[in-house]
Amino acid sequence: MAYxxxxxxxxxxxxxxxxxSFHVETDDGRPKYYCLEMxxxxxxxxxxxxxxxxxxxxxxxxxxxxxxxxxxxxxxFDSFGMPAENAAIKMKTHPAVWTTxxxxxxxxxxxxxxxxxxxxxxVKTFQPDYYRWNQWFFLQMLERGLAYRKHAPxxxxxxxxxxxxxxxxxxxxxxxxxxxxxxKRGLDQWFLRITDYADELLEYLDKLTGWPERVLTMxxxxxxxSEGVRFNIEIxxxxxxxxxxxxxxxxxxxxxxxxxxxEHPIVNxxxxxxxxxxxxxxxxxxxxxxxxxxxxxxxxxxxKMGMDTGFEAINPxxxxxxxxxxxxxxxxxxxxGAIMGxxxxxxxxxxxxxxxxxxxxxxxxxxxxxxxxxxxxxEAAESDGVSCNSGEFDGLRTPVAIERIGKRFExxxxxxxxxxxxxxxxxxxxxxxxxxxxxxxxxxxxxxxPLSEKDLPVELPLDAKIPENGGNAxxxxxxxxxxxCPKCGGPAKRETDTMDTFICSSWYFFRxxxxxxxxxxxxxxxxxxxxxxxxxxGGIEHACLHLIYARFFTKMISDLxxxxxxxxxxxxGLLTQGMVIKDGAKMSKSLGNVxxxxxxxxxxxxxxxxLFILFASPPDRSLDWSDKGVEGANRFLNRVFRLAYxxxxxxxxxxxxxxxMGGLASDSQRGLKRLIHSTIDRVTRDIRDERQLNTxxxxxxxxCNGLVTYNAQDATDWALFREGVESxxxxxxxxxxxxxxxxxxxxxxxGILASASWxxxxxxxxxxxRVSVVLQINGKLREQFEMPPGLDKDExxxxxxxxxxxxxxxxxKEIIKVIAxxxxxxxxxxx
RNA sequence: GCCGAGGUGGCGGAAUGGUAGACGCAGCGGACUCAAAAUCCGCCGGGAUCAAACCUGUGGGGGUUCGAGUCCCCCCCUCGGCACCA
Numbered sequence: 024m025a026y027x028x029x030x031x032x033x034x035x036x037x038x039x040x041x042x043x044s045f046h047v048e049t050d051d052g053r054p055k056y057y058c059l060e061m062x063x064x065x066x067x068x069x070x071x072x073x074x075x076x077x078x079x080x081x082x083x084x085x086x087x088x089x090x091x092x093x094x095x096x097x098x099x100f101d102s103f104g105m106p107a108e109n110a111a112i113k114m115k116t117h118p119a120v121w122t123t124x125x126x127x128x129x130x131x132x133x134x135x136x137x138x139x140x141x142x143x144x145x146v147k148t149f150q151p152d153y154y155r156w157n158q159w160f161f162l163q164m165l166e167r168g169l170a171y172r173k174h175a176p177x178x179x180x181x182x183x184x185x186x187x188x189x190x191x192x193x194x195x196x197x198x199x200x201x202x203x204x205x206x207k208r209g210l211d212q213w214f215l216r217i218t219d220y221a222d223e224l225l226e227y228l229d230k231l232t233g234w235p236e237r238v239l240t241m242x243x244x245x246x247x248x249s250e251g252v253r254f255n256i257e258i259x260x261x262x263x264x265x266x267x268x269x270x271x272x273x274x275x276x277x278x279x280x281x282x283x284x285x286e287h288p289i290v291n292x293x294x295x296x297x298x299x300x301x302x303x304x305x306x307x308x309x310x311x312x313x314x315x316x317x318x319x320x321x322x323x324x325x326x327k328m329g330m331d332t333g334f335e336a337i338n339p340x341x342x343x344x345x346x347x348x349x350x351x352x353x354x355x356x357x358x359x360g361a362i363m364g365x366x367x368x369x370x371x372x373x374x375x376x377x378x379x380x381x382x383x384x385x386x387x388x389x390x391x392x393x394x395x396x397x398x399x400x401x402e403a404a405e406s407d408g409v410s411c412n413s414g415e416f417d418g419l420r421t422p423v424a425i426e427r428i429g430k431r432f433e434x435x436x437x438x439x440x441x442x443x444x445x446x447x448x449x450x451x452x453x454x455x456x457x458x459x460x461x462x463x464x465x466x467x468x469x470x471x472x473p474l475s476e477k478d479l480p481v482e483l484p485l486d487a488k489i490p491e492n493g494g495n496a497x498x499x500x501x502x503x504x505x506x507x508c509p510k511c512g513g514p515a516k517r518e519t520d521t522m523d524t525f526i527c528s529s530w531y532f533f534r535x536x537x538x539x540x541x542x543x544x545x546x547x548x549x550x551x552x553x554x555x556x557x558x559x560x561g562g563i564e565h566a567c568l569h570l571i572y573a574r575f576f577t578k579m580i581s582d583l584x585x586x587x588x589x590x591x592x593x594x595x596g597l598l599t600q601g602m603v604i605k606d607g608a609k610m611s612k613s614l615g616n617v618x619x620x621x622x623x624x625x626x627x628x629x630x631x632x633x634l635f636i637l638f639a640s641p642p643d644r645s646l647d648w649s650d651k652g653v654e655g656a657n658r659f660l661n662r663v664f665r666l667a668y669x670x671x672x673x674x675x676x677x678x679x680x681x682x683x684m685g686g687l688a689s690d691s692q693r694g695l696k697r698l699i700h701s702t703i704d705r706v707t708r709d710i711r712d713e714r715q716l717n718t719x720x721x722x723x724x725x726x727c728n729g730l731v732t733y734n735a736q737d738a739t740d741w742a743l744f745r746e747g748v749e750s751x752x753x754x755x756x757x758x759x760x761x762x763x764x765x766x767x768x769x770x771x772x773x774g775i776l777a778s779a780s781w782x783x784x785x786x787x788x789x790x791x792x793r794v795s796v797v798l799q800i801n802g803k804l805r806e807q808f809e810m811p812p813g814l815d816k817d818e819x820x821x822x823x824x825x826x827x828x829x830x831x832x833x834x835x836k837e838i839i840k841v842i843a844x845x846x847x848x849x850x851x852x853x854x
Numbered sequence: 855g856c857c858g859a860g861g862u863g864g865c866g867g868a869a870u871g872g873u874a875g876a877c878g879c880a881g882c883g884g885a886c887u888c889a890a891a892a893u894c895c896g897c898c899g900g901g902a903u904c905a906a907a908c909c910u911g912u913g914g915g916g917g918u919u920c921g922a923g924u925c926c927c928c929c930c931c932u933c934g935g936c937a938c939c940a
Contacts, residue, residue: 025892235858235859236858236859237857237858237859237934237935238858239858240857240858240859240935240936241857241858241934241935241936243857243936244856244857244858244935244936244937245935245936247936247939249939249940251940267940268939268940269940270939270940271940282940327938350938351938352938352940353938353940354938354939354940356939357939357940358939358940359940361940362940363940364940365940369940370855370938371938371940372940374938375938443939443940444939445936445939563934563935566935567935567936638866638867638877638878639866639867639878639879640866640867641867644859644860644867645933646866647865647866647867649865649866649879651865651878651879651880652865652866652878652879654879655878655879656878658878659878661892661893662893665893715868717866717867717868717877717878718867718868718876718877720877720878721867721868721876721877721878722876722877723877724877724878725876725877728877795873796873797872797873799872799873799920799921801920801921802872802919802920802921803921804872804873807873839920840920841920842872842920842921844872847872847873848872848873848921850872850920850921851920852920852921
């Protein structure tokens with residue numbers, strides 16, 4: 024007989040809702056816990072990744088609630104973005120209609136999973152009462168110079184019809200959403216000065232001890248800090264100079280050329296001062312280079328392109344003249360777009376001079392070795408050593424030389440030491456309709472004019488018609504675009520770009536805390552109580568996107584004074600769940616290996632789906648989907664159901680009195696008592712300390728097996744049995760809440776499990792009567808036998824040595840050493 | 855190239871330096887049944903054997919240790935991130 028989850032699951036979902044079991048308020052009497060999950064995009068239906076994410080989160084929330092925590096566990100929808108526009112075109116509807124419908128369906132799905140959210144706190148980012156605060160934050164940043172507009176070469180995705188932030192260009196230079204290669208375009212765009220926080224974003228990674236190492240590493244790579252010297256290089260016989268950046272100022276005497284990026288503004292200056300033929304040549308080469316995509320540049324396999332401009336640069340330290348080249352391996356958007364070429368100590372420069380026949384001057388040698396012969400070098404010597412060919416700096420070890428020469432540059436006014444980051448400012452303009460309008464207008468007289476706070480929200484015109492060709496629908500809304508300038512009252516046009524949707528997800532976790540707050544994005548006292556989130560659960564794909572943006576926003580919000588100044592990080596703990604795999608590959612529509620969570624819930628129930636997911640592998644590792652495994656999980660729940668249901672009469676009659684270990688006489692009773700309490704102990708530690716949910720389930724299966732085979736006879740047996748079933752239901756309830764509630768009710772448990780207390784293991788019941796001891800000879804396992812626990816080493820050894828079997832094994836051999844580990848083993852070393 | 859995670863039965867996965875393979879899936883044998891399903895019981899890394907003792911086994915090679923899946927060194931493979939970053 025299989026239990027009727029179709030009746031049980033909705034029954035308990037309704038009961039929880041009616042009882043308001045998961046409503047939560049600020050409460051200083053209990054310790055708080057903020058359990059946060061990455062909110063979904065309302066694509067239409069939950070996928071298996073969501074099911075995994077939210078099964079882990081719901082288990083955590085329920086477990087901590089039972090352990091006396093005041094648990095914040097909210098949910099929302101990240102509801103702006105491209106798919107809604109595409110769907111609107113395809114289905115001939117409006118993004119708002121499509122999004123609203125999807126949210127409705129997904130809420131139903133989340134409820135059918137049995138998730139214990141406080142639904143009163145739902146956040147939907149496409150609603151004006153939410154996105155007005157995006158606009159508000161933008162104005163705050165604009166006022167402080169943290170938001171700015173500039174013309175820059177930016178990443179453009181043809182298929183999405185919009186620009187992208189650097190973080191949204193992934194892999195070999197493709198769009199994070201559609202996978203199509205991006206191209207560079209020069210456009211006026213809005214940026215957020217995230218680089219102002221680069222240092223802190225990097226430094227605070229060390230404080231995020233609750234984050235997985237790989238995410239910290241990914242962020243460190245992404246932010247990419249390097250210390251060096253920025254200095255001036257004069258161009259000979261001109262009044263022109265250019266800036267270069269280097270981390271190896273100690274190699275400055277080794278410059279044999281200077282290289283600049285094709286996009287460097289100085290290219291045009293140099294061209295204009297060249298003869299006509301050379302001018303053409305320079306401009307043509309620069310144009311060809313800058314048109315090449317990132318993929319072409321890197322796919323060349325390191326084969327470098329370059330061209331001599333005919334100009335010479337002067338080395339500031341020794342006045343040496345070296346040629347100035349344009350080179351394709353110099354990037355305009357890192358450092359200064361110009362480098363000092365030191366082929367002896369930089370592999371890229373080395374490859375370059377070997378191709379173009381320029382000189383090599385070694386200025387660092389290995390300690391105790393002579394200066395290498397430049398003609399015989401086969402690669403650049405990039406490691407540290409001792410300076411040479413460097414005048415007064417000869418003989419200094421590399422770190423010392425870097426320090427001394429850097430200092431000298433600052434004294435002489437040639438340059439200054441500074442830190443460079445790989446991180447770029449966050450480009451937030453999107454040429455899309457379905458996003459937060461940027462609250463500025465363009466006035467012919469006053470230029471760019473920000474709106475004032477009282478004009479917010481600037482609402483998206485909902486009557487916009489989404490163009491079939493995928494363009495920005497706002498461009499077709501003249502009534503919306505044409506407005507008046509708040510400064511001069513004259514005619515002005517609204518900004519038609521909208522904000523990157525990642526703005527929405529950068530602070531939504533603050534909004535949950537103060538639903539409906541309309542004087543501020545959230546109430547300070549709510550944030551002070553709940554933040555930072557104790558655990559944030561979601562996919563690793565956001566390591567360098569959302570998780571950096573949210574950290575940046577939190578620091579910015581702290582600097583705005585909306586939260587305390589020492590509250591600098593949003594997420595104390597981070598759990599990056601692994602992917603869901605089927606047939607050896609990540610579940611995806613394009614591979615056709617998806618399993619629909621709805622179907623699993625319909626066929627086996629939410630409890631089974633959750634149990635399988637939590638049991639099949641630890642949360643942070645990938646999970647192999649197995650239909651057979653799901654059946655196994657279902658089989659287990661049926662077993663639990665029968666265990667309690669088939670004996671419900673005896674269980675109800677058994678009463679709730681607990682008999683301590685000391686009151687139990689028989690071995691089987693003591694054994695069962697021990698099993699119950701060691702299970703509680705293990706399961707508690709697995710969940711709380713290790714987040715090893717799979718082994719916690721395994722322990723509960725063992726308890727169930729122990730109970731199933733227990734042959735209860737008298738009243739004591741039944742009281743003990745009831746204790747076992749109660750413990751099983753309590754511990755299993757965060758995993759499979761519905762069936763546990765049902766059985767709890769069936770056996771006449773007090774109240775409902777959703778608000779029950781987590782069981783405590785009794786210390787006496789964890790002690791054992793006998794231990795299994797192993798005999799090893801030379802470290803190899805030979806025998807095992809039982810002994811009373813707690814024997815000291817000598818006692819254990821003498822008892823083992825007395826055994827005839829032991830004597831037989833060591834007979835005729837010389838005993839060199841005997842090692843004893845109490846309650847574990849005796850190892851006899853013989854010759 | 856740099857950084858990170860990982861490599862254990864047929865499969866998913868367990869093992870504070872101390873009995874490798876918990877728990878589950880699959881498989882095999884049996885009970886129940888007219889039969890099947892469900893359920894229950896037993897077996898289940900490999901080798902050898904009537905059986906037991908035994909030998910062997912955690913990607914490969916060394917090392918530390920009475921004892922290594924676990925610690926150290928070298929190497930191989932898989933996955934993920936970054937990458938002409940000056």
